Amino acid sequence: MSHDRPVGELLRDWRRRSGLSQLDLAIAAEVSARHLSFVETGRTTPSSAMVLHLADRLAVPLRERNRLLVAAGHAPVFGGQPLDEPDSARARETVQQVLLAHEPYPALAVDRRWNLVLANQAVEVFLDGADPELVRPPINMMRLGLHPDGMAPRLRNLAQVRSYLLPRLAHQAARTGDPQLHALYEELVAFGPEPAPGPPDPAEAALVIQVSFREAELRFVNTVTTLGAAFDAALDEIAIEAYLPADLATRRYFRTDR
Template identity: 45%
Template sequence: MSIVPSGPAAVPTAPADAGVGPLLRGWREQRRVSQLELALRAGSSARHISFIETGRSRPSEEMVLRLAGHLDVPVRERNELLLAAGYAPRYTETPLDDPSMDALREGVERLIQGYEPYPALVVNATYDVLAANRGIALLLDGVTDRLLVPPLNAIRLTLHPEGLAPRIRNLRTWRDHLLAQMDRQIALRRSAPLRALYEEVAAFPVPDRDAGADDDEPPGPTPLFALPMRIEHEGRVLSFISSISTFNTPMDVTVSELAVETFLPADPATGKYLHTLLS
């Protein structure tokens, strides 16, 4: 599955009359950082930070970016801070199908294809699937067609009762993990679309207990060094642990919101089975 565009780029907006001060204060309070601590990090003074937050002082463009960096503000929201302070956005938002993204798209596609036979996919900030390899396609057997209409959403596909959910043996545990992951992302990005997705999938029905709660443990040493997803496929139970990778120091909004999720076999039987199917 090739990388597909994630939709039109959103235009950053900011409250017309609030200014940058209240926005910076909101990020500082969300990160639980005092004015003094932020001032020390940014090489400023607590008084200057207070003046910025109350609107008594207009920060320079450099100061806005410095404070945003120390508060771990996502790239998209840094543009919003700059706009609120009266400056032009610093970070571009380039569509994935733009020719300038050719090298990135080809590199990511080679990465996930090279990971086969193990499943791997690329998602954006709201978990829409932009690319996936044959390992992912294998797991989608039996998913209702209406969930496979682009844009596919990884969280919805996983937790929907007509998606992967009926075949996930430890659904309650895996669901809790995914919802906690989304909750952390919502706190980081303060994203309304992500919050809407969270509320949608959290309302999906969930069994009283996991289907695999009484399953025997697979033979041999199987140390639980990470939470596995245990899913049925053609009468077998496959076990995976996942890893998520992002780009270091992105300078583009689109790139900053890309994530590559890979699934590694959690036991030898799963790895052997995948190699047999996709070799």
């Protein structure tokens, strides 16, 4: 497991995933390249402050920062229990309020592996007609969206959705080194042509989704918001996906009693 490895190896892995040389990171972190080399090779044990400083420059998720600290012999500093734990009741309520405020339009919260954490009632638009196996908890929203027995047959712009989501999933898997994300990508890419490699295009700020739902043809703009809780690893991993009507017909559909 990753926490059994020396902190220098873990930091080196994060640096390489970020596409940085030792010199690049040393300059960004304002430390000497020699000191960074000593940290990575285990000749120097970094202080907790140095571990956090380097992790910040590498944009390491908070949960992984805790692992770096433990590997360096320091205590973890970021709390955070899953939202279904009793100690997370307040955080869960906060996320739920955000989702409810977005009604009548769909909104949902997913964890770092795209598993559904919370949703409002309008999420039925995405769950409708899916194979029961795909909507059995934990529901993986990436799999549900692209699986032939999930939402894919109802997506009127499936190719566009695949070309938007799969590169992001590949980039996320490569960036984190998470084997479950790698496996998810390999599973989903097999359902259709593999999209062009490369990181997500930052110019693509939002995805338009065209989906049939019962007798309606709906179009949504999808936006993703991360909470970025400064000291909570669980909240740091939560992303809220909000869907807004992309045309007047969709807006009217949700504003009319059905």
